[in-house]
Amino acid sequence: MIFGAGREADVDAIMELESGAFHPWERWGRQSWLDEMHADDRFVITARDADERVMAAATFQCVPTPDGDQLRGGDADLHRIMVARQHRGEGAAKHMMRAGMEWARAIGAERMLLEVREDNDAAIALYEGFGFGPISRRENYYGQGVHAILMAAPLAPQRPAGLSDDGLD
Secondary structure (H helix, E strand, O other): OEEEEOOHHHHHHHHHHHHHHOOHHHOOOHHHHHHHHHOOOEEEEEEEOOOOOEEEEEEEEEEOOOOOOOOOOOEEEEEEEEEOHHHOOOOHHHHHHHHHHHHHHHOOOOEEEEEEEOOOHHHHHHHHHOOOEEEEEEOOOOOOOOOEEEEEEEOOOOOOOOOOOOOOO
């Protein structure tokens, strides 16, 4: 797999991923993805197969605190993460989650939030593996009778390996 920043040229392939990952009423449109790619407070990552075809995509956003800088502090949101059915289980989602969380830490976010369908066991297991836990439930978030779980994970600052808690060796 080859990972890199999402590009405008990827939007058609990303729209195909949307079709395979979400119900029609949950899908984002082409313009939404273009907006994600051009916004300063977003991180869009794709995974490509050996033939350079987009096989997965994810997008994250920095949400500043009310008195915070646009790109510093506050929360980060995972907006979307999608992997083509034939490539699920190959590690693309884990790599993109790790990259998104590292990006969020680097810009100073203190936690990451996401919404997930409460019946999406595979996604919930992925998120729990990254330290996410449920913080609330959103009734009918994805349509009548289809609820979301709001999950959060702390984004502790990273320190170089081998350093003690006080930063001294």
